[in-house]
Amino acid sequence: PDAPTVLRYATPYTAGHPLSRADQQWIAHVERISGGRLRIQPSWAGGLISSEHNLVELRHGVVDVATISPIYTRGGTHAIRLQAGFYGGEQSIDDQVAVYRCLQASFPRLGQELAGLVPMEVQGGNVLGIVTRTRPVRRLEDLRGLRLRVPGELVPLLRRLGADPLDMPMADVYPAMAKGVIDGVVAPADTLKALHFAEVARFYNQLRIARGAYPARAISEDSLRRLPPDLERLLLDSRIVWERAVASEFKQAEQVGIDYARGLGMTFVQPDPVAQQRLDALYLAEAAQAAANADHGLPGQAMLRVAQDTLRRLRSGSRPPCAGPAL
Amino acid sequence: MTPELIGALSIAVLLALLALGVPIAAVLGLVGFTGLALLTSIEAATIKAGVVGWETISRYELGVLPLFLLMAHLCFTAGASRDFFDAAAKLLGHRRGGLATASIAGCAGFGAISGSSLATAATVGLVALPEMRKRGYAPSLSTGSIAAGGTLGSLIPPSGALIVYGMIAEQPISKLFAAALVPVATQALLYIAVIILLCRRNPALGPVSERVPWRERFASLGRIADIAVLIVLVIGGLTVGWFTPTEAASIGSVLAMLLCARRGKLTIPALRRALAETLRTAGVIYAIIIGAIVFSVFLGATGLASHLTALVIDANLDAKAAAAVIVVVLLLLGSVLDGMALMLLTVPIFLPMMVGLGMSPIWFGIFVVRTIELGLVHPPLGMNVYIIQGIAKDVPLGTIFRGVLPFLAADMLHIALLILVPATALWLPGVLA
Amino acid sequence: MSLPPPDDFGEERAPQPLPTGLTGVAVALGSVALLVAMATDALAVLGRHFGFPLLGALELVQASVSVAGACAIVCASAAGAHAVIHAVLDRVSPASRAVLAPAGQLLGAAFFLVLAVGCGWIAWDLRAAAEATDLLGIPLAPLRLFATFALIFTATLFVRTAARRA
Numbered sequence: 001p002d003a004p005t006v007l008r009y010a011t012p013y014t015a016g017h018p019l020s021r022a023d024q025q026w027i028a029h030v031e032r033i034s035g036g037r038l039r040i041q042p043s044w045a046g047g048l049i050s051s052e053h054n055l056v057e058l059r060h061g062v063v064d065v066a067t068i069s070p071i072y073t074r075g076g077t078h079a080i081r082l083q084a085g086f087y088g089g090e091q092s093i094d095d096q097v098a099v100y101r102c103l104q105a106s107f108p109r110l111g112q113e114l115a116g117l118v119p120m121e122v123q124g125g126n127v128l129g130i131v132t133r134t135r136p137v138r139r140l141e142d143l144r145g146l147r148l149r150v151p152g153e154l155v156p157l158l159r160r161l162g163a164d165p166l167d168m169p170m171a172d173v174y175p176a177m178a179k180g181v182i183d184g185v186v187a188p189a190d191t192l193k194a195l196h197f198a199e200v201a202r203f204y205n206q207l208r209i210a211r212g213a214y215p216a217r218a219i220s221e222d223s224l225r226r227l228p229p230d231l232e233r234l235l236l237d238s239r240i241v242w243e244r245a246v247a248s249e250f251k252q253a254e255q256v257g258i259d260y261a262r263g264l265g266m267t268f269v270q271p272d273p274v275a276q277q278r279l280d281a282l283y284l285a286e287a288a289q290a291a292a293n294a295d296h297g298l299p300g301q302a303m304l305r306v307a308q309d310t311l312r313r314l315r316s317g318s319r320p321p322c323a324g325p326a327l
Numbered sequence: 328m329t330p331e332l333i334g335a336l337s338i339a340v341l342l343a344l345l346a347l348g349v350p351i352a353a354v355l356g357l358v359g360f361t362g363l364a365l366l367t368s369i370e371a372a373t374i375k376a377g378v379v380g381w382e383t384i385s386r387y388e389l390g391v392l393p394l395f396l397l398m399a400h401l402c403f404t405a406g407a408s409r410d411f412f413d414a415a416a417k418l419l420g421h422r423r424g425g426l427a428t429a430s431i432a433g434c435a436g437f438g439a440i441s442g443s444s445l446a447t448a449a450t451v452g453l454v455a456l457p458e459m460r461k462r463g464y465a466p467s468l469s470t471g472s473i474a475a476g477g478t479l480g481s482l483i484p485p486s487g488a489l490i491v492y493g494m495i496a497e498q499p500i501s502k503l504f505a506a507a508l509v510p511v512a513t514q515a516l517l518y519i520a521v522i523i524l525l526c527r528r529n530p531a532l533g534p535v536s537e538r539v540p541w542r543e544r545f546a547s548l549g550r551i552a553d554i555a556v557l558i559v560l561v562i563g564g565l566t567v568g569w570f571t572p573t574e575a576a577s578i579g580s581v582l583a584m585l586l587c588a589r590r591g592k593l594t595i596p597a598l599r600r601a602l603a604e605t606l607r608t609a610g611v612i613y614a615i616i617i618g619a620i621v622f623s624v625f626l627g628a629t630g631l632a633s634h635l636t637a638l639v640i641d642a643n644l645d646a647k648a649a650a651a652v653i654v655v656v657l658l659l660l661g662s663v664l665d666g667m668a669l670m671l672l673t674v675p676i677f678l679p680m681m682v683g684l685g686m687s688p689i690w691f692g693i694f695v696v697r698t699i700e701l702g703l704v705h706p707p708l709g710m711n712v713y714i715i716q717g718i719a720k721d722v723p724l725g726t727i728f729r730g731v732l733p734f735l736a737a738d739m740l741h742i743a744l745l746i747l748v749p750a751t752a753l754w755l756p757g758v759l760a
Numbered sequence: 761m762s763l764p765p766p767d768d769f770g771e772e773r774a775p776q777p778l779p780t781g782l783t784g785v786a787v788a789l790g791s792v793a794l795l796v797a798m799a800t801d802a803l804a805v806l807g808r809h810f811g812f813p814l815l816g817a818l819e820l821v822q823a824s825v826s827v828a829g830a831c832a833i834v835c836a837s838a839a840g841a842h843a844v845i846h847a848v849l850d851r852v853s854p855a856s857r858a859v860l861a862p863a864g865q866l867l868g869a870a871f872f873l874v875l876a877v878g879c880g881w882i883a884w885d886l887r888a889a890a891e892a893t894d895l896l897g898i899p900l901a902p903l904r905l906f907a908t909f910a911l912i913f914t915a916t917l918f919v920r921t922a923a924r925r926a
């Protein structure tokens with residue numbers, strides 16, 4: 001038999017990271033299904049793929065398959081970034097991925113922004129909560145004056161709530177919270193253990209802040225076309241396996257984070273239901289504004305409509321065909 | 328050619344080019360680029376080199392390096408470094424190697440501001456090397472003690488390396504910081520012991536000055552009161568949380584500028600000179616970092632590191648023997664890979680093995696950061712040594728490596744102690760818990 | 761950077777002329793960029809404590825340090841300050857040195873040229889990407905171009921040194 005075709009895969013995460021465990025499941029699946037004709041050579045955390053320039057690197061063949069982060073890229077992925085703010089009301093990672101699939105079906109621009117690449121996995125994330133050092137957040141008023149590290153896209157929302165949002169490198173957040181430079185951080189529960197936030201904060205406030213999905217793994221088109229047709233098909237069919245593996249690892253990591261934080265005596269704060277409703281309304285108002293102000297010729301309002309329409313149909317139990325198979 | 332063979336060959340080429348006097352940054356970068364081109368394509372290797380170059384100069388975390396250097400150059404402009412070493416000379420100068428000891432203390436103090444070995448070695452080197460030379464210290468002792476002393480910076484909290492380890496290993500960072508304190512204190516004491524022993528054997532290495540009366544000592548201390556205020560403000564501000572470690576560089580520079588103004592040294596020409604020298608020093612360091620990262624990315628892609636680690640795992644040893652073998656593997660890899668890459672590549676593999684052998688992950692964190700930082704000073708490649716050479720250009724690299732050797736011996740003793748008595752790391756976090 | 765001779769230190773050092781020409785421009789630009797980075801970071805800290813938060817300060821610092829970094833590489837190269845191992849070079853015959861020294865400089869030029877091509881290629885790829893920072897909208901294309909030109913200029917500095925040593 002011929003020597004197996006080798007595809008090089010790179011990720012900035014270490015081998016033990018939950019995302020890498022999902023990658024390993026996908027690798028094992030692909031190698032098994034291909035009967036040994038396809039071999040994936042992984043490179044964990046070796047710096048082979050950058051966490052900032054991964055799209056450019058993948059297009060030029062630094063590796064064949066890679067973890068990508070179009071959502072953190074500061075140019076050329078305006079549509080992918082814009083749509084990530086349109087997920088108000090999502091209830092699960094499955095919701096998030098379904099919405100992205102429907103957006104992708106309606107707006108070719110999302111695919112064009114990844115020209116030269118073929119997405120291999122659409123990824124959502126665990127819902128965001130608010131980690132605070134010294135005081136709980138039950139009502140939106142409790143956010144006033146809190147100095148919070150937030151992802152860039154949430155800055156306008158948090159500002160509107162009277163908080164004092166700021167940006168700082170993720171690596172600085174732990175020491176900054178330990179010393180009280182900041183009062184907290186907007187982050188999912190998995191970071192309570194993974195980034196040790198539970199060590200330096202007393203409250204995890206479960207005001208849900210919606211989270212968008214985006215393509216997080218891709219293969220370069222050149223590498224895909226070089227494969228024999230059956231292997232190409234096999235890879236494309238393996239996408240759902242990867243998506244399911246990531247979603248299940250995320251769920252596990254969330255539980256691990258919660259258990260760890262409970263063990264350290266962290267308090268999990270349930271928000272006042274009225275506060276959650278008001279937050280959701282504000283989130284949607286921000287989304288509407290972002291959609292109306294969308295530049296780079298993006299059909300912001302149409303995208304927001306499709307996203308919200310998909311969520312409504314998922315809620316009413318009539319999963320639209322564009323949503324694809326459930327995770 | 329297999330990737331592993333390309334990796335092994337590239338190391339030979341690297342050493343040959345280095346010996347022939349090609350700039351160190353260019354050797355690292357070009358060998359890495361060529362190797363990467365062989366493994367992927369010229370196009371891919373070029374893009375990767377461009378990414379590394381751009382990210383090195385544009386990342387906030389690395390961007391603070393020139394600001395730390397600016398702080399050092401401004402202290403120099405203010406005459407603060409001269410006064411500091413004058414005071415050290417009056418207090419310790421009558422003891423053998425007193426100024427080298429003061430430099431170790433300076434490294435420890437700066438290490439409490441900065442998270443990185445490189446920043447520590449570069450900043451303290453800029454300040455201390457000319458002062459020691461002026462007082463007749465042998466270049467081998469002065470450069471060696473600062474190259475070694477710089478490694479204190481990556482273990483003393485705040486430690487960038489321990490934060491990264493905590494994230495990979497999912498260990499409490501506060502515990503790691505606490506665990507680092509006793510080992511880092513013993514490390515500094517061992518370095519001081521080395522200096523005293525060296526100077527006792529050969530007094531010409533660190534000349535002794537006359538003992539001065541206490542009145543003069545107090546007077547010299549009075550002259551550095553404003554420097555003491557600067558140091559207390561920076562370390563204190565970090566401790567109580569006025570600013571983050573990365574912001575400390577800017578705050579320190581502003582304070583150093585105020586120091587210049589207070590001493591009447593803040594003239595436009597002096598400022599321009601300090602800035603120009605900061606840029607020159609930073610350029611040397613950036614070039615080396617870019618070259619080292621390109622090379623490191625290439626070696627990571629060859630899979631050489633995973634081969635070596637697989638060998639250790641296959642050998643089925645007990646905990647102490649395994650730790651000893653890990654030291655050897657890390658030192659081998661540490662002569663060609665940069666510290667962060669080494670940690671990211673090997674910790675996920677070695678940690679489960681050592682935990683399986685009954686060792687604490689907290690202990691392993693201290694052990695692994697301690698061992699990896701040796702790679703910064705041991706021959707043939709050592710980033711700290713290159714940085715010192717970039718600062719003290721007329722001291723041959725061989726002299727610096729020779730100067731480092733006695734400290735390396737102390738390092739090995741220290742690591743042996745860490746392996747044989749894990750309590751050196753585990754005692755303090757246990758007490759604090 | 762060389763150490764000054766033992767009897768000539770710090771502020772007592774005889775003033776050397778600052779570089780002129782393009783290198784002089786690099787020194788001036790890099791100096792301004794360093795001061796901007798320093799002041800921005802320090803003001804952000806002050807602002808945080810006195811109730812005028814400077815959102816996006818980090819982006820300005822990042823942009824400034826990238827300019828400073830590119831200038832720094834030019835300055836180091838113009839001063840011939842890059843670290844080199846002299847062990848062999850100092851012991852070979854003058855004839856061999858006349859080959860080795862310029863060859864080393866040409867390899868230095870090649871290294872910075874590779875970096876320049878890579879950096880410029882990425883800038884070209886992203887020419888239509890409207891790359892800008894999140895909060896302040898600082899465009900990145902000019903910064904990438906600046907770094908590319910600085911690296912090209914650095915390569916020519918090495919070629920010039922090679923020609924002088926040949």
Ligand code: NA
Pocket residue numbers: 437438439440441442443479480481482483484485486487
């Ligand atoms: Na430190």
Ligand code: NA
Pocket residue numbers: 661662663701702703704705706707708709710
């Ligand atoms: Na080394």
